[in-house]
Structures are given as C-alpha cells and as structure tokens.
Amino acid sequence: MSATTKPKQPRTPLRGARKDLLAASVFLTPFLLLLVIFQYIPLFVLARNSLYDYTLFNPDAAVFVGVDNFVRAFTDPATVQSLLVTFAFVAGMVLVVVPVAFLFAVYLNGRLPARAVLRTIIFLPVVTSSVVVATMFVFMLAQNGLINSALRSIGLPAAPFLTDPAFALPSIILMSAWQQVGLAAVLFLGGLQAIPDDIVEAAVVDGAGPFRRMVSITIPLLSRTTLLVVVVMTVFALQAFAPALLMTSGGPSGTTNLVMYHIYRTAFYLQQPGLASAISIIVLLFALIVSLIQMRLLRTRWNY
Template identity: 60%
Template sequence: MLSTTTRPVRGTGRKRSRRELLVAAGFLAPFLIILAIFQYAPVALLIKNSLFSYTLINPDLQTFVGLENFARIFSDPAALQTIGVTLIFAVGMVVLIIPLGFLLATYLNQPLPGRGILRTAVFLPVITSSVVVATLWNFLLANEGLVNAVLNSLGLGTASFLTDRALALPSIIIMSVWQQVGMAAILYLGGLQSIPGDVMEASVLDGAGGLKRTFLIVIPLLSRTTVMVVVIMTVFALQSFTPAYVMTQGAPGGTTNLLVYEIYKQAFTLQDPGFASALSVLLLVGAITISLIQMRLLRTRWDY
C-alpha cells in the first residue's frame, strides 16, 4: 500500500505571513500617520521649543537657552505655587470622586423606577461643556448668587466663595467633582454589573450582611475599576483649565492658578512660549509618572 504525505510548499507560510503583515500595515497606516502628525510631532516640537527663549510676536528671533526654562520652574515661587495648587486640586478631586462615584453607582444599580432617566441625569454634566458648567457655578457662587441668597435667608451671612483665599480652591474643586462624578459612577456601575452573581449569592448564603459584602467582596472585586477611575480623574484634574480661566483667573493670590492656566498665561499673555513649553513638558512627564505610580500602588491580584 502506497502512502502519500502532503508536504508543505516551501515559502507558502512565509508568503502568507508577509501578506498578513501587509494587510495589517494597510489598516494601521492611516491611524499611525494621524497619530504621528497630531500627537508625536507636536510633542517633539514642544520639547524643542522648551529649549529656546522667544516671543510669539517675533518667533524667528529665538535664543537657545538649553535647560534654563526648566531650572526657572523650580526657582520661580509663582511656578512652584502653581504646581502645588494643581496637585492639591487633583488630590481633592480624587479623594471626593472615588467614594461619591461608588455610592452613586451602588444606588443606580438597584431596580429603581425611571432608572435610565436617573443614569442619564447623572452622566449629563460630564458631556456638558466645561465653559457652560463653570459659568453656571460662577452665577451660583457669586457674592449675589443663589448660594449666598440661601445663606442670607438662613441668617448665615455672605461667603466670598471665589474671592476668599480659603474658599476659592475648595469651590472650584466642588464644581469639578459635581461635573465629573457621573463619569466615575458610570465606570463603577459597569464594574458592579460585571461581578458574577454566584459570588454574591454565595456570600448571602454564608450569612454576610450588606456592609460585609461591600467591604470584603464588592470593593476588592472593583479594584481594577478603582485604578481606572483614579488614573482618569487624576489626568483630568492635572489638565484642568476652564475653572481657573472662567471663574477666578487664578485669583485670589494665585490660590486657584492651575498649571494649564499658567501655561496659557505664560504663552499668550506674558509672551513667553519657551517657558510655557517647559511647563507643558513638565506636566506631560508628571501626568505619565503619577499615572504609572498609581497603577503600581493600586495594582491588584483580584480577578473574576
């Protein structure tokens, strides 16, 4: 009996692999080109500009200063204050949004009447223009605004929310939390709905109460969601611009002078785009570093 074996044709697998690579490259090429043009090229230009001193009026008259702009950041008290204010703003947002977002998601995860409308209402501020939100809160927190009207009706007097050094930064933190807590709630809601039902049923059969299930089962299983929420909210806070621009212009005394607003002022008001580029590079490196540290510290082994 003759046995026949099929021998692979030499080069067929190599040709197929090469053809698949060409097809993949064809699909990826438009995205990579757009990414290079609109992201990597501007970052490279930003790094290059941070090494020069010039003005936007005469951009061709550039003077190479090396790392002088970066050294100036750490020797300028105003720049150091801006960095500190931005970090406090970011920490305040994260500390408030995490528990509020989780509690709101837990509430929205229940079988409520009109649950879809409630979820939409919670998420609506997130997709609303930041300028509109900041303007609205500006009217609310003004000396003659609605909040002070309520305080006066209660006999508590008037509070200068946007002009008092002790109240201005907490005020814009609360405004930003109000706008972004819906994003955290939706992310946590997705995490809650992905927890296996048999895990919760087993905990009920084991006699675990509501609080015990929350702290020993739900929160650990939502660790990855928490990491994502922390990173997203931190990056959002670090690049926040509208509250300082619309509501306070960095006042009073620079206590609300967020880093992106300082970059805007240095580049377009003070005509120092080289220093503004150095601040931007610092912001980029800082945001990446802080995000990596957060993901490392909050890394979890829980899986489901």
C-alpha cells in the first residue's frame, strides 16, 4: 500500500441508512411525482370545483356557492335515483358474483385435467376491455340481437332486455358479473389453497362429509377472502361506467343511470361540473368508508 492511499472507512449504521434512503428516493421519486400529478392534484381541483357553480363554456364566470352543490346532490331527484340505482347495482353484483365465484373456485381447486386452460377461460373476461364486453352483450341482448333471434326462431316472443325497466338493470348486472367473476374466483382459489391440509384431513378422519367440511371448515376459513371479494366488487360496481353508456344510455326511465354515468352527463351534457364534482366527492367518501370498514374487519383475528 502506498503512502498516499487512505484506508477505506468502515460502513457505519448512519452512513448505511443514508445510502439506503438515497437509493430509495431515486426509485420512489418518479412514482411519487406521478401520484401527486395524476391523483392528489386532481382531487384538490375536484374539491375546489365542488364549491363553485359554473359551466365548461365559461369557467371564468364561476360563482362560489359553498356546500349548495352537496345539498343539491341529495335533493335532486335524478341524482337520488342514480345513487339508489347504483346501490341496487352494487347489491346485485355482490349477490351474484360471490356465490358463483366461490363455486368456480371449489371446482377449480379439485383434481381436474386441463385446470390451467379452465382458469384462463374463466379469467379471460377480466382482462377484456369493458367497452368490448358491453358491445358484445349489446349484440346479444338487443331487440334484434342473437338471443332474441334465437327466441323468434323457436316461436317465442322477443324479450326487451335493454328497453324494459324490469330487465335493463338485471341485464347490466349480468354483464358486469360475467366480466368480474373470474377475478373473484381467483381470489377464492387462493384462499382455498391456503387452507392447511391437516385441518381437512382431521375432519375426514372424524367422519365429516364434503358438505359438512364445506360449512364447518372451508367457508369459515374463507372469511377474510370473502370480505376482500365483497369490497373489491363493491368498489368496482361504484366505478362502473361503460355498461350504462354503451348498453342503455342510462335508460329506460333512468333505471340504469349509474352514478358514474350520471356524473358524466351532469358535467358534460347539463354543463354543471360543480354539481358533478360534489357527487364525485360523495361517491369517493362512500368508497373510503367501505375501505375503512374492510381495514377494521381485517384486524379481527381468525383462528386458522
């Protein structure tokens, strides 16, 4: 070693922490900037706009109205109907997706040939664009669509799937459930595969049959997974927009006027972006409450 060479200083905990913080900052800063630009700034603008009354044609003439837009949101008949329709849509989605996805997961969890192919087929609608799925269902459910053509061919009358208030919302629920059931099935499948084998084997030794094991072991141990599926489907249903836009345009008589479609119409057709912003905040707060309930329930301890 030459006389001018300095010995390398040992790595101290403080220096190591600084280097780790610098490395983490380099990787996280771009994503944090994107988060601030595309999420937090728009939320701030949304909250500000909800306090003003203006039109998109002349935004400079905005008038500060305080919480009047929120009052209007709960007193406007169209907005109240939209919220009620959305709640019915959410309930329908949960009631259809959860049991069907659970049965799919139980079926896929068995020893079946070509399970990977079946999982792909079930999950494929999830990664398909909502626009494509909605358009496909319009071709099938329209007055001159595939299903009605098949009904006429066997002498039965055509069904008004998208034009009758009694059929329109169930048709949209069916389409959305068909698209999202694969995601819920995969979540349930992960929960089933996480159940310890020794518990099931002990139940078999004790003489418990398949139904008894399902009721006493499988369903209770899937409590967290079921809760997660319910919350995910609820949030998805609150964000649904394409079905109402492409399949029914909110009709007939507003029976499929989902809240996201109503926000879109309020802002761009009725030229009331302030009211639309207030409705958006109401929906956001509802989704936040659902998420907080999920976090609270997930803290509960289950004995696995």
